[in-house]
Amino acid sequence: MDSGDLCFNAHINSENENNMSANFISVFVYEWKHFIRTPFKIIALLLFVIAGVYGLHNGAALYNEKVSEIEKLQEKAANEEEEISGYFSKGETGPAGRPWVNVTNPYWAIWYTPVYHFKSPDPSIVYNIGQSEQYGFYKKVTFWSSPFDADLAEEIANPERLQFGRLDFGFVVIYLLPLLLLVLLYNIKGDEEDNGYLPIIEIQSGSINSWLLTRVAFYASVAFISLLLMFLYGGFLTGVFASETSPVFGIVLLLLFYLLFWTVIYFLILKYGGGTAKNTLMMAGVWLLLTFIVPASVYQFVSIKNPASLMTDLIDAKGDNREQLFDQPDDTLRSMLFKRFPEIVDSPLAKDSTRIKRAINRSVSSLANELLKESIVRLENENREKNTMVSLSYWFNPVSFFQDRFNALTATHYQDFLAFRDQLQTLIDKQIGLLVPEIWNDVTVDENRWSGYRSRLQGEM
Amino acid sequence: MWQIIVNEWQYYFRSRLLFSISAGFIIVLVLTVILGQYQSGIQKDKYVNATDHLRGQWEKIEAMNPHSAAHYGTYLFKPGGLLNSLDDGINTVTGNVLRVEGHVQNEIVYSEASQIKSVSRFGRLRSSLLLQYIVPLLLIFLAFASISNEKESGRLRLLLVQGAKLSQIIFGKILSAWLYGLSLLLLVFAAYLLLNIDSLTSATLIRSFFFFVAYALYYFVICGLTVYLSARWQNATLALTSMLAIWILWTIFLPAILISYSEAAYPLPSRDQFKTAMKEDRAKGIDGHNPLDARNKELQEKVLAEYGVDSLSQLPINYDGLRMQADEDYGNIVWDKHFGNIREILTQQKRMIQLAGIFNPFLSLRNASMGFAGSDNLHHHDFLLQAENYRRVFIKTLNDEHAYGGSKTGDWGWKADNAFFKSVPAYQHKPRDIGAIVQSYALDLGLLLLWTVVIFALMLTSTPRMKII
Numbered sequence: 001m002d003s004g005d006l007c008f009n010a011h012i013n014s015e016n017e018n019n020m021s022a023n024f025i026s027v028f029v030y031e032w033k034h035f036i037r038t039p040f041k042i043i044a045l046l047l048f049v050i051a052g053v054y055g056l057h058n059g060a061a062l063y064n065e066k067v068s069e070i071e072k073l074q075e076k077a078a079n080e081e082e083e084i085s086g087y088f089s090k091g092e093t094g095p096a097g098r099p100w101v102n103v104t105n106p107y108w109a110i111w112y113t114p115v116y117h118f119k120s121p122d123p124s125i126v127y128n129i130g131q132s133e134q135y136g137f138y139k140k141v142t143f144w145s146s147p148f149d150a151d152l153a154e155e156i157a158n159p160e161r162l163q164f165g166r167l168d169f170g171f172v173v174i175y176l177l178p179l180l181l182l183v184l185l186y187n188i189k190g191d192e193e194d195n196g197y198l199p200i201i202e203i204q205s206g207s208i209n210s211w212l213l214t215r216v217a218f219y220a221s222v223a224f225i226s227l228l229l230m231f232l233y234g235g236f237l238t239g240v241f242a243s244e245t246s247p248v249f250g251i252v253l254l255l256l257f258y259l260l261f262w263t264v265i266y267f268l269i270l271k272y273g274g275g276t277a278k279n280t281l282m283m284a285g286v287w288l289l290l291t292f293i294v295p296a297s298v299y300q301f302v303s304i305k306n307p308a309s310l311m312t313d314l315i316d317a318k319g320d321n322r323e324q325l326f327d328q329p330d331d332t333l334r335s336m337l338f339k340r341f342p343e344i345v346d347s348p349l350a351k352d353s354t355r356i357k358r359a360i361n362r363s364v365s366s367l368a369n370e371l372l373k374e375s376i377v378r379l380e381n382e383n384r385e386k387n388t389m390v391s392l393s394y395w396f397n398p399v400s401f402f403q404d405r406f407n408a409l410t411a412t413h414y415q416d417f418l419a420f421r422d423q424l425q426t427l428i429d430k431q432i433g434l435l436v437p438e439i440w441n442d443v444t445v446d447e448n449r450w451s452g453y454r455s456r457l458q459g460e461m
Numbered sequence: 462m463w464q465i466i467v468n469e470w471q472y473y474f475r476s477r478l479l480f481s482i483s484a485g486f487i488i489v490l491v492l493t494v495i496l497g498q499y500q501s502g503i504q505k506d507k508y509v510n511a512t513d514h515l516r517g518q519w520e521k522i523e524a525m526n527p528h529s530a531a532h533y534g535t536y537l538f539k540p541g542g543l544l545n546s547l548d549d550g551i552n553t554v555t556g557n558v559l560r561v562e563g564h565v566q567n568e569i570v571y572s573e574a575s576q577i578k579s580v581s582r583f584g585r586l587r588s589s590l591l592l593q594y595i596v597p598l599l600l601i602f603l604a605f606a607s608i609s610n611e612k613e614s615g616r617l618r619l620l621l622v623q624g625a626k627l628s629q630i631i632f633g634k635i636l637s638a639w640l641y642g643l644s645l646l647l648l649v650f651a652a653y654l655l656l657n658i659d660s661l662t663s664a665t666l667i668r669s670f671f672f673f674v675a676y677a678l679y680y681f682v683i684c685g686l687t688v689y690l691s692a693r694w695q696n697a698t699l700a701l702t703s704m705l706a707i708w709i710l711w712t713i714f715l716p717a718i719l720i721s722y723s724e725a726a727y728p729l730p731s732r733d734q735f736k737t738a739m740k741e742d743r744a745k746g747i748d749g750h751n752p753l754d755a756r757n758k759e760l761q762e763k764v765l766a767e768y769g770v771d772s773l774s775q776l777p778i779n780y781d782g783l784r785m786q787a788d789e790d791y792g793n794i795v796w797d798k799h800f801g802n803i804r805e806i807l808t809q810q811k812r813m814i815q816l817a818g819i820f821n822p823f824l825s826l827r828n829a830s831m832g833f834a835g836s837d838n839l840h841h842h843d844f845l846l847q848a849e850n851y852r853r854v855f856i857k858t859l860n861d862e863h864a865y866g867g868s869k870t871g872d873w874g875w876k877a878d879n880a881f882f883k884s885v886p887a888y889q890h891k892p893r894d895i896g897a898i899v900q901s902y903a904l905d906l907g908l909l910l911l912w913t914v915v916i917f918a919l920m921l922t923s924t925p926r927m928k929i930i
Contacts, residue, residue, distance in 0.1 A: 040702065051714060058721060069731055076733075097754070134554070134575045136732070150560060150570045151736075156729045156803060158810050159551040160720065160831070160838050162574075165582055167717035175582070179709055186702065194698075276698045281602055284705065288595060295581035296590055300496055303585055307503050308573035310511040310538050311558050320518050323533060386577045393580075400580050407579055414578035 023205055024214050031218040035184075044183040045226065048176055052230040055169040059126035060237035062166070066121040066137060073116055073138055080114040081454065088447035106438035106453075107362045109445040110431060115141040115457045117427055119420040122411040123238040124246045127231070128170030130403075130412025133162060139424055143365045143431040146372045147421035148314055148379075169234060170406050173255060174399060175291055177223065178262045182283045184219040185266050188212065190276030212270060220263040227255050247409045254409060258402050295400045298393040306386045309379065317375035322368050333360050336367055337436070347440035355442075362439050366432040373425065380418070387414065431457055465625070465633025466640065469607070473641065479603070483641075486599065487648060490591055494652040497546035497587050504541060511538050512888075520883050524876035527863040528785055531856050534562030537848050539569065540890050542835025543665050544672060547653060548589035550836025559845070561852045561888075563859070564788065566796040569845060588649050589830050592676055593823070594712060596645055597683045601704045604638040604687040606697035612928075613697070628924045635681070635688045635920070642680035646673050667895050668833045671906065675829035678909035682822050683708075685916035692927050711823040719817040719824065723810040729803065739799045746791030747784065760787050773870040781871065782864025789856055796849070804842055811838060818908035825905040825912075832902040835892065839901055843893045851888045858885050 035041055087094060087103050094101030094108060103109045119137040136152040139145070165171060189212055192198050198208065205211040231252065240246045266283055273279040328336075337360065338345050349359040394401040407413035434456060443449070473479055515536050522530065537559045545552065556569035583590055608631065611617040620630060650673055654661065686707065691700040730738070747756040764783055765771065773780050811828075818825030831837035868875035 040706070044706070047710075047714065051718075054718065065731070069733060073733060131574070131579050134572060138733075148571075150567055153556070153568055153570050153732070154572075154575070155732050156735060158720075158724055158729070158807055158838065159555045159841060160811070160814070161724050162554040163551045163584065164716055164720050167721050171582070171717065175713060179713070183702070183706070187698065191698075277606070277701055280698075280701060280705070284598060288598065292583055292590060292594055293586070296583055296586035299581040299584065300500060300586040302577065302580065303573075304496070304500050304503060307500075307507050308553075308557060309571070309576055310507055311571050312511050312514055315515070315536050315558070316518075319533060319536075383576050390578055390580045397580075403579055403582070417575075 023210070027205070027211060027214040028218050031215050035219075035222070041184055044180055045222065048172070048180045049226055049230065051167065051176055052169055052172045052226070053233065055167050055172045056126055056230060056234040056237060058166050059129055059168045059234065062129055062132070062168075063121050063123065063125050063238045066125075070118045070120060070138060073118070077114040077116050080112075084109075084112050084114075084450065085447065088450060103450070104445050106435060106443050106445055109450050110435050110438070110453060110457070111142060113450070113453055113457055115427060115431065117141055117420075117424055119417065122246065123240040123243045124248075124251065124410040125412055126169070126234045126238040126240060127251060128406045128410040128412060129166050129168040130170065130407035130410055131414055131417065132412040133157060133166065135417040135420075137420075141424060141427045141431065143369070143428065143435050145424070145428050146318070146369070146376070147424040147428075148311070148372075148376065152424075169230065170403070170410075173227070173258060174403050174406070177227070177259065178287050178291070180223060181219065181259075181262050181266055182280070182287060184222065185216060185270065186280045186283060187276045188215050188219075189270045190273065190279045194275045209271065213267065216263060216267045216270065220259060224256065224259055227259065228252070231255065250409045251406075254402065254405055261398065261402070290397075290399050294393075294397050298390060298397050298400065301393075302386050302389045305389065306382060309382055311379070313375045313378055314372070317371045321371050325367055325371065326364065330357055330360055333364060333367070337363050340366060340370070341436050341440075343437055344440035347437070348442045349440045352442075359439050363436045366436050369428060369432055376425070383414075383418075427457070462629045462633045462636070465630055466637045469634065469637035470640075473603070473637075482599070486595075487645070490588065490645060490649060491652050493586055493588050493591055494546070494649055494656065497585075498653075498656045500585065501541055501546040508538050508540055511536075516887050519885070520879075522882040523879050525882070526873060526875060527782070527859040527866065527877050527881075528563070528873075530877070530882065531563030531785070531859045534560060535855075536560055537851070537888050539841075539844055542840055543892060544653075544668055544834035545836055546656075547587060547649070547672065548830050548834035548836055549584050549587050550831035550834060551838060551841060552836050553584055555841050559848050561848065561855060563785070563856050564792060566792075566800060566849055566852065588653075589834070592646070592649065593826060593830065596642055597680065597708060597712075599645075600638050600642050600680060600683050601687050601701070601708060603641060604634065604684055605691055605701040605704055607634040607638070607688055608692040609694060609697040609700055612692075612695065627927060628921065631688060631692055631920055631924055634691075635684045638684040638688070639677075639681050642684065643677055646676050646680070664892060664895050668835070668898070671899065671902070672830060672833040675826055675833070675906060675909055678906070678913050679822055679826040682909070682912045682916055685913075685920065689916070689919060689923070693923070695928075711821050715817075715821045716824055716827065719821065720814055723813040723817075726813060727806050727809040729806050735799060735803070739795055742795045742798065743792060746795065747787045757784055757787075760784060776870055779864050779866075779868040779870050779872065779875075781873070782860045782862070782866075785863060786857060786860040789853070789860065793853060800845075800849075807838060807842070815904045815908075818905055822909055822912045825908045829902045829905040829909070832898060832905070835898075839898075840893055844890065847890060848888065855885060 083095075084103060086092070093099075094103050094112070101108050101112075103112060117139055119135075121132065121137070125132060133154060135154055137155075139147075139149070139152045189198070189208075192201055201211055202208050235241045235248070240248060265286055269279055269282045269286065273282055325333075334350075334356065338350075341363075344350055349355050352359075390397075390400065390404075394404075404413070408415065434453065438445075445453070473483070519535050522533075525533065539552075539555070539557045539559070541552070542548075542550065553573045556572050558571045559569045560567045583594070608617065611620070611630075617630070621627060650669060653669065657665070687700070687704045690703050691697065694700045694703065747760065748754045760783070761773065761780065764776070764780060765773070768776055768778075770776055814824060815828055818828070828837070832839065862877050862881055866875075866877055866881070
């Protein structure tokens, strides 16, 4: 090949490139004209955007509800604190009509210390509610609490609505975005094939593939721009962009990957499919398979392998096992307590035969807590097994995978609530760790000491 | 018309694609019924074991103070609905475990959905999922070209020239597709009956009947509308895409919006508001654990006067048991008020969703399907009510034993024996009366019927004006 050939080839290549970009632009322009003249597609896009905006407002409403509920509870906790503080300053021992309460005793002082723990919503919940409606997000912690107490139940909601799920932006993305793409793409190439125009198009554009890719890319771009605009709008509803921890880029990437995932699937169907009706049928079929059938089958399989727990283990730990524990002779309970808290072996009450029984009774919650913790470990392990099975399905269950990642990014994942339960357990342990030595050391609580309790128990996790 | 139906079915059988899809789908459908049944069976075993376990614990109590036993309490588990294996309804999102104890009406907790990370927005693979979402799509694909293809090929004109009436052709096409849907329904029905042949009751049969009637009506609406659009539009693709748009609107878009809207229209209190309001009301009544309570004094004087004695120690009974029951009686009024309020709001929401069936027959189908399967909110609340009634009897039995079992006031060390604890009746769940179910879902069935009539009327009125070319 001489230098003349090289020059000629370079000229041809550059001309081809110019032609290609000109083709690309002309197909985009043609597609834009086609799009704005197709009311059906415009309406579909509008509906999609309306649903998205509605979903964002639903997410923002949930965020605001949670934030306002947390503020109310914080206020309530502050009032409770003021009340207890008042007992000390007024020289009272507790609430009127409850003479058995004595806040100068560590048992009652700690019992009455308001310790609330919250799972504050991340502002990114505006994009995806995830599993947040299935769990409680606040709890008052005492030394008799457990992370599986009934007061940690989810907010009161209509179960029929819960079953269908709230229409949030996540739903719009995961379920409606593929449908929007279907509506935008269903007749691409199929119409031309039905009418016998494909050979002409091949001559005009040079390549059916690049012509198809450009047209598909146009609609994918329309969908992505719509998503981005909605994403930006949602960000302003809860101040996502102002929050340092919000995974803005992660969410945008996820949206992009999810869009690409469906675009590739539909592109392949259009490329290898036939007429419009056949393509539409195949696209709808794949959508149904990936969004309904496969996730539902995985759920069915997991339910068969590991049916829903009726919590009998936990119930036993709270009921029968606890009763058996309480029925133990004092000597046994004392030995158990000494083993658990070696620092109280030489405490004043350990040597006081007249008051030791009461000290044991008031410390027994620590032993009950250990029983509960053992059953909770088993319970969480059972749940972990189920979750592992779900994770193993992701290679053929991509929609659940994307939903899972969306939940993780917006802090509405199972793991986030598991972490919340772990934090609650830490707080319970903290209370017990403070309570038992204080009781056995026969401490008298004054306002200062109580303030110390408060800051120790309510301290940051 | 019969000939048209026969011809259509011959076409269904001749089309290799349709035949393969149908065969595959039938296998999936039957497999889903079997797996649904199997999964429900496993869950039922778990329910029976857990119930027996808890009852066993209760019956093993050797000796315990009745009020301590009221605090010890027991647990009830939510039983599965009668047709649970066909439609799971709300079962995965509601709690399954209810604590029964003195002084408080607890809420049901530990839902299945909270025990697993998010996997399927539309629940487990149940027949209802296929019957509600997939079969209608199949019917749309079956019927979208039924008239437009005849128009495009010129066969429609030929048929008319040969003496067939347009209305006969149109209804023939509708019935052909509808019968296809109906045969899938019958297959599910037959598989379900076969798997449950040993446990069938009249209640199950009646429920199954209405369950399938609802689906049959919905399928008629889908087939009718698809054939109508096929006849209305000149182009089969346009008919298909219009019908797909309607399907998307009905099954995905509108339910999510309308159900969410019902919650906004009739807002429920937050958990804290609910608890605080109950606590405030509860504080106005007698406190069973506080002998210094002013209202306790009143009751005490009344009881002393009734027995004609001057002090509690002279009473032949244990006054503590009476005080505890007075506490319960007052609590019950408070629970009825607040839990009743929640039920009332949920009923309003439900009614709104049912009325939304005017715009969206899919909602009527979904309601009726869950309702007749026994996995809806009404059945859920029926269980909660039965459980609460049981709790009241359970606690009253314990308080009566405390009061009249032979102990004296203040004798907290007194214990009832094992025979007494065994005599406390176990919870027996009674399935909701079928008459009440039919009444609750008559609106949904009525609306589905109305949609059927509207589609029928639409066909009759528009057929004469339809273009045949």
